[in-house]
Amino acid sequence: MKGSAIFSGFRALGLYSNHLAHVLRFHKKHREFYVLTAVGQCFHTYNVSKVSTSDVIIYVFASFIQVVHTYTGHQGDVHLLLPFGDHLISVDKDNVVIIWDVESEDTYLQISYDKASFEVSALMHPSTYLNKILFGSSQGSLQLWNIKSNKLLFTFPGWASAVTVLQQTPAVDVVGVGLASGQIIIHNIRCNETLMKFQQDWGPVTALSFRTDGHPIMASGSPIGHIGLWDLEEKKLVSQMRDAHTTAIAGLTFLQNEPLLITNGADNAIRVWIFDVAGGDGRLLRHRTGHSAPPTKIKHNDQSGLNILSAGQDGTLQSFSTVHERFNKSLGHGTLNKTRAKKKGVTHDTAKLPAITTFASETARQSDWDGIIACHRGFLVTTTWNYQKGSIGAHKLEPERFNKNRSLNVHATAVDITSCGNFAVIALSSGHIDVYNMQSGFHRGHYGKDKAHAGPVRGVSVDALNQLTVSVGADRLLKIWRFKSKELLHTHSLPAAPASSLLHRDSGMLAIALDDFTIQILDMETRRAVRRFSGHRGQINDMTFSPDGRWLITASMDCAIRTWDLPSGSLVDCFLVDAAAVSLSMSPTGNFLASSHVDGLGIYLWSNNTLCSMVSLRPLSADYEPTVIMLPGTYADSSEMLEYISPAQLDEHLVTLSLLPDSRWKNLLHLDIIKKKNKPKEPPKLPKAAPFFIPTIPGLVPQFALPTTPSEDQVNALDSDPAEYLLLGIYYCVCVLKRWRSFEFLTLNNVMLLFQLHLRFIADQPELMEEAESVSAHLEETWMSMQTLLNQNICLLSYIKSALL
Numbered sequence: 001m002k003g004s005a006i007f008s009g010f011r012a013l014g015l016y017s018n019h020l021a022h023v024l025r026f027h028k029k030h031r032e033f034y035v036l037t038a039v040g041q042c043f044h045t046y047n048v049s050k051v052s053t054s055d056v057i058i059y060v061f062a063s064f065i066q067v068v069h070t071y072t073g074h075q076g077d078v079h080l081l082l083p084f085g086d087h088l089i090s091v092d093k094d095n096v097v098i099i100w101d102v103e104s105e106d107t108y109l110q111i112s113y114d115k116a117s118f119e120v121s122a123l124m125h126p127s128t129y130l131n132k133i134l135f136g137s138s139q140g141s142l143q144l145w146n147i148k149s150n151k152l153l154f155t156f157p158g159w160a161s162a163v164t165v166l167q168q169t170p171a172v173d174v175v176g177v178g179l180a181s182g183q184i185i186i187h188n189i190r191c192n193e194t195l196m197k198f199q200q201d202w203g204p205v206t207a208l209s210f211r212t213d214g215h216p217i218m219a220s221g222s223p224i225g226h227i228g229l230w231d232l233e234e235k236k237l238v239s240q241m242r243d244a245h246t247t248a249i250a251g252l253t254f255l256q257n258e259p260l261l262i263t264n265g266a267d268n269a270i271r272v273w274i275f276d277v278a279g280g281d282g283r284l285l286r287h288r289t290g291h292s293a294p295p296t297k298i299k300h301n302d303q304s305g306l307n308i309l310s311a312g313q314d315g316t317l318q319s320f321s322t323v324h325e326r327f328n329k330s331l332g333h334g335t336l337n338k339t340r341a342k343k344k345g346v347t348h349d350t351a352k353l354p355a356i357t358t359f360a361s362e363t364a365r366q367s368d369w370d371g372i373i374a375c376h377r378g379f380l381v382t383t384t385w386n387y388q389k390g391s392i393g394a395h396k397l398e399p400e401r402f403n404k405n406r407s408l409n410v411h412a413t414a415v416d417i418t419s420c421g422n423f424a425v426i427a428l429s430s431g432h433i434d435v436y437n438m439q440s441g442f443h444r445g446h447y448g449k450d451k452a453h454a455g456p457v458r459g460v461s462v463d464a465l466n467q468l469t470v471s472v473g474a475d476r477l478l479k480i481w482r483f484k485s486k487e488l489l490h491t492h493s494l495p496a497a498p499a500s501s502l503l504h505r506d507s508g509m510l511a512i513a514l515d516d517f518t519i520q521i522l523d524m525e526t527r528r529a530v531r532r533f534s535g536h537r538g539q540i541n542d543m544t545f546s547p548d549g550r551w552l553i554t555a556s557m558d559c560a561i562r563t564w565d566l567p568s569g570s571l572v573d574c575f576l577v578d579a580a581a582v583s584l585s586m587s588p589t590g591n592f593l594a595s596s597h598v599d600g601l602g603i604y605l606w607s608n609n610t611l612c613s614m615v616s617l618r619p620l621s622a623d624y625e626p627t628v629i630m631l632p633g634t635y636a637d638s639s640e641m642l643e644y645i646s647p648a649q650l651d652e653h654l655v656t657l658s659l660l661p662d663s664r665w666k667n668l669l670h671l672d673i674i675k676k677k678n679k680p681k682e683p684p685k686l687p688k689a690a691p692f693f694i695p696t697i698p699g700l701v702p703q704f705a706l707p708t709t710p711s712e713d714q715v716n717a718l719d720s721d722p723a724e725y726l727l728l729g730i731y732y733c734v735c736v737l738k739r740w741r742s743f744e745f746l747t748l749n750n751v752m753l754l755f756q757l758h759l760r761f762i763a764d765q766p767e768l769m770e771e772a773e774s775v776s777a778h779l780e781e782t783w784m785s786m787q788t789l790l791n792q793n794i795c796l797l798s799y800i801k802s803a804l805l
Contacts, residue, residue, distance in 0.1 A: 003629050004575040005615050006563055007593055007606035012633030013308070013320040014290035014328075015039045015602040019266035021207060021251030024048075033255055035262055037270060042633055046288070048255065048262065048272065071100050073107055082123050082133070087147075089133065091120045097135075099147055109147055118143065124166040126175060126189060134175065134189065136163030142177070144189065156192065159185055167208040169218075176218065178205025184220055186232070196235050202226050207252045213259050217280065221249025225265065229280055239280045245269060246292050246314075260285070267292035268601050289330060291318065295596040296355060297542075298583045298603055301387060302363045305587035308594050309387075310603055311356035311374065317385055320603055322592065329390045334376060334383050338392055354379055358414060361387070365421035369439045370394060373424045375412040382412045382426050384438065395441035397426060399434050414460045418483075419505065425469060427457035433471055435486075447486050453477060459501030461510065463524060470524065472498040472512055480527065490527050494520065499540055507549035509566065513540035519554060521566060533564050535571060544584040544593070553593060555581035560626060561595070570619035574626040597631065604632045649741060655786065658742035671757075723765050726758055730771045737778055 017037045025034050033048040076094035083089075087108055088100045097111040097120060113120060122136035131148040140158030145151065165178030173190040182200040187193070202222035211217040216232040227241040227249060245265035252263045259275040261282055268290040273282035293313035301307045301319065307327070308320045315334055321327035334353030359374035370384035370393035380402065384393030402408055414427040423444065424436045431451035435444045446452070453473030460471045462483060469481040478492040496514040503510045508524040517540060521531035538557030545552055551572075552564045559580045563573035579597040586593050593606040609615050649656045736742060755762065755772065762768045 003627055004561075004573055004606075005617065006573045006609055007561075007575070008609055009629065009632030010592065010605040010607040012631070013322065013594075013603040013605065014268070014310070014318070015633065016044065016268050016270050016288045016290050017250070017264040017266070018268070019248070019250050022253065022262065022264045022270070024253045024255070024262060026256070035253075035264075035270065037264055040633070046270065048260070069102065069105055071098075071105055073098055073110075080120065080123055082125065084125055084133070084147075089123065089147075091123065095119055109150055111145070111150075113137075122163050122166040124168060124175065126173070127168050128172050134166060136166050136177065138162040140179075142166075154189075154192070156187075156189070159183060162204075164204050164206065165208045167210070169210050170212050176208045176210070178208050178220065180204040184208065184218070184230070196232070198228075198230050198235075198237070200228055202228075206249050209252045209254045209261070211254045211259070211275075213254075213257050215259075215275075215280075217275075219252055219254065219261060221252050221263070223248040225249060225267075227252065227263065227282075229282075231280075239282075241273070241282050244271065244273075288325060288328075289318075290320075291316065291601050293355075294582070294598065294600055295603065296582065297358050298594055298596050299359070299361060299585050300587055300594070301361055303588045305589040305591065308585065308603055309359070309361055309372070310596065311359055313355045315353065315355045317356060317359070317372070317374065319387070319390075322587075322605065331372075331385050331387070331390050332392055334374070334392060336381070336396060353381075353383065359385075360415045360417045360424070362417040362419065362421045363387075364419065365438070369421075371417070371421055371438070373397070373415050373417060373426070373438070375415055375426075378411050380406070380408075380410050380412060380428070382415060382424075384424075384441070395436075395438075397424070397434075397436050397441060399428070399432065399443065399446075401432070413457055414500075416461050418462050418466050419464050420466060423462075423466075425460050425462055427452075427460040427471060429456040431455055431457060431473065431475075433457060433460055433469075445486055447471070447479075447481050448488070452479065452481075458498045459512070461501060461503035463503070463508065464505035468524065470501070470503065470510055472501045474498075478512065478522065480524070492522070492527065492529075500543070502543045502545065504545040504549045507545075509545070509549055511543050511545070511552050513543060513554070515539075517556065519543070519552070519564070521552070531564075531566060531569050533569075533571070535562060535574075536560065538580070541581060542583045544586040546586055547588055547590045551586075553584055553586060555584050555595065559628075565617065565619075568619065571624075572617040572619060574620060574624065576626045576628040577631060578628065579631075600631070602633070606632065649739075652739065655740045655743045657744050660742075722761070723768060726762065726765075726768055727771065730768070730775055733775055734771075734778060737775075737782060 018039055020038045023036045027034055035046050035048055037044050074090065074092040074096065076092035078090050078092045080091035086102050088102055089097065091097050095113045095115045098107055099109040101108050117139065118141065119138040120135050121138045124134050126132055126134055131146050133145050133147055135143045135145065140161050140163060142156035142158060142163065143152055144154045146153055159179060161179040161181035161183060163177060164180050167176040169176055169186065174186060174188050174195065177185040177187055182203055182205060184198040184200060184205055185194055186196045188195055200220055200222060202224050204223060205220050206223060207221035209219045218230045218232055220228045220230065225243055225245040225247060227244045228237055229239040231238045244263055245267050247266040249263060250265045252261060254261050261273040264270045270288045271284060272286040274285040275282050277283055291310065291312035291314055295310045295312045297311045299309050301309045306322055308322065309317065310320060311317050317331040319329050334356065336351035336353060354377040356374045357377050359372060361372045363371055365371060366387050370386045372385035372387060374383050374385060380398055382397045384395045386393045398404065402410060410428055410430045412426055413429050416425045422438055424438050425433060426436065427433045431453040433447040433452040436442065437444050447469065452471055453475050455474030457471055457473045460469065462469050466483050469483045472478045474497050476494045476497050478494055479488060480490040481488055494512065494514065496516040499513045499515055501510060501512045510522040510524055512520045512522065514520065517536040517538065519533040520529050523530045536556040536558055540554055540556045543552060543554045550566055552566060553561065555561050557580045559576050561575055561577065561581055562571055565572045577597065579600055581595045581597050583596045584593065591608055591611055595604050762772050
């Protein structure tokens with residue numbers, strides 16, 4: 001078995017942009033702007049007016065679908081590209097410039113620079129300059145080349161700083177030059193004259209763009225995410241867009257003749273700003289934002305399986321829709337003072353909370369009060385969140401026993417919310433377990449006389465009926481408590497310290513991941529360990545149950561994702577990924593498995609093959625060697641995504657239709673009526689003066705064509721016995737009927753039409769009559785079988801509609 005028998009890659013969520021600048025294109029037919037961003041080895045195409053994904057493609061050069069050209073010749077990595085009419089200009093890390101002919105894929109021109117004297121760092125085509133390319137260097141100088149004649153036309157000495165950006169201004173002959181020193185030079189390349197200079201205080205210039213809607217404004221990007229807006233008439237800074245991105249501005253572009261600015265950065269965000277307020281400030285109009293740091297915990301939010309909650313190392317809690325990106329939303333960053341955070345912003349919020357390590361959610365009362373509770377890294381306070389409001393909630397839950405003493409180094413380790421949504425259970429590294437009311441935030445008791453466990457609590461869960469609470473601790477003990485009275489009912493010793501636990505409420509099965517890389521399954525009803533799974537070779541990061549509780553899916557630092565079958569107690573599926581999965585969540589509907597990975601910003605969906613095809617699951621042998629599967633949306637070659645071609649017939653025992661339009665065979669049943677309607681009312685009349693033509697043979701020299709006579713084979717064919725042709729036609733019908741092919745066309749058309757047209761002739765021929773009776777019997781048998789199947793299905797559907805299940 002290759003790869004995974006159960007799961008196959010479907011798509012990636014929450015990936016929008018990386019450190020490369022976006023590309024803006026205008027679609028003439030649609031009359032709309034589209035922006036393209038790079039994500040890994042894929043391109044994303046967005047409609048600017050909606051900022052919604054149009055397509056996701058791999059190595060795209062045309063039609064956003066397939067690779068149409070490949071250019072090979074560079075020895076180093078290519079870091080600069082410029083489309084230039086029928087040519088493509090590329091620059092690699094070895095400082096080699098190659099100009100390609102787009103259609104022929106041949107090298108039109110190659111220029112090799114000495115890195116010590118001129119290392120190419122930027123390039124552009126000056127507007128209206130035919131066949132001219134302007135190159136900028138890390139040494140600060142610029143060169144203007146005519147690529148058609150392969151001549152260096154002029155060298156600009158520069159401004160004693162590396163050129164980072166070259167951008168055409170709205171004025172002909174004038175270009176904007178961004179430097180590593182933070183200087184922005186507006187230079188006339190025809191006169192070799194500097195028109196104006198600006199100084200950006202935030203470091204090197206990463207991007208430049210100019211408004212073309214009548215306002216003389218230039219925008220500049222910086223490495224710390226700020227954008228400066230400069231008035232070219234007043235020659236001064238008029239506004240600052242601070243913290244437009246949390247990382248360097250990778251690209252910024254003003255739309256042609258519109259007050260819209262598009263920006264993207266390595267913080268995995270695309271933003272569209274509109275300039276419609278006084279003062280020239282940009283207002284955020286639309287955006288697509290994912291995590292700027294890898295997710296730490298993911299979990300499906302409700303029973304529909306359409307939304308996935310994700311907590312990231314960037315400190316945010318976000319919700320990603322599996323249906324469409326327009327349903328995504330960010331719940332914001334954790335903070336101790338929500339009002340202050342709104343005034344100062346997340347970046348300057350001194351009460352900002354660290355990243356969420358784990359969380360629990362329940363939708364039963366989410367319309368009435370907060371339905372999410374989260375633990376923060378190294379922090380004692382747990383926070384509540386409101387999914388419907390899309391923000392941090394009303395309560396900061398902290399036990400009073402510590403008197404808000406932050407020096408005790410106690411933090412929350414695990415949380416759970418009861419199925420009714422009324423109570424939250426919080427476990428601490430000190431061994432305490434507390435219960436809080438989710439509506440009021442009041443403390444409602446704790447487990448144990450002093451502590452629930454002698455060491456840190458690694459997992460806590462409440463059953464479906466709020467009868468029992470189960471906890472596991474670093475003291476190698478599993479304890480079952482009565483939820484309401486907090487009475488200890490049972491203690492179970494574990495063979496190793498637990499790392500985490502997960503309860504499947506419907507089946508009452510508790511999975512416990514141990515520090516020795518094994519997993520124990522405990523039955524809450526019998527309070528006995530019923531299964532033990534071993535095979536992982538690294539720390540178990542997360543676990544998730546299938547909706548029916550039959551499978552337990554685990555992920556560990558050995559980069560393996562394993563599926564264990566609880567009834568048989570065996571491993572039934574295993575595959576490897578490039579980066580270890582840190583969190584897993586199985587959809588409540590069972591159709592998708594979601595995973596997040598080390599150093600990955602996205603959430604990856606894997607489709608469950610058992611829902612759409614018959615998958616035979618057998619226990620894997622102890623020496624089974626799993627294979628690596630590429631994460632969805634990161635395929636290196638488009639050939640891996642092969643198009644499925646359906647066979648002409650799925651199975652020889654299945655009825656296969658002809659796929660012809662209904663009119664093709666229905667009308668032939670009324671052939672007599674059609675002939676009668678098409679019969680001409682009057683005989684055809686010859687034209688008054690018909691032109692006279694002698695047929696000719698095509699060629700350079702005109703030659704008249706000689707009249708043709710029918711060949712001997714044609715004459716013999718015409719004179720052959722018609723009974724033979726009818727017999728062949730009947731044989732054909734029998735053959736196709738036995739194969740169940742073109743069923744409706746053959747049974748309702750060919751057979752009936754054949755007998756209808758030639759009934760008298762067939763009746764006079766004993767051999768034809770015998771074969772016709774055979775066809776009739778076979779046809780009747782076939783229809784009886786079909787009618788039985790149809791009746792059974794009709795009865796089953798009627799029962800399902802009417803029965804009270």
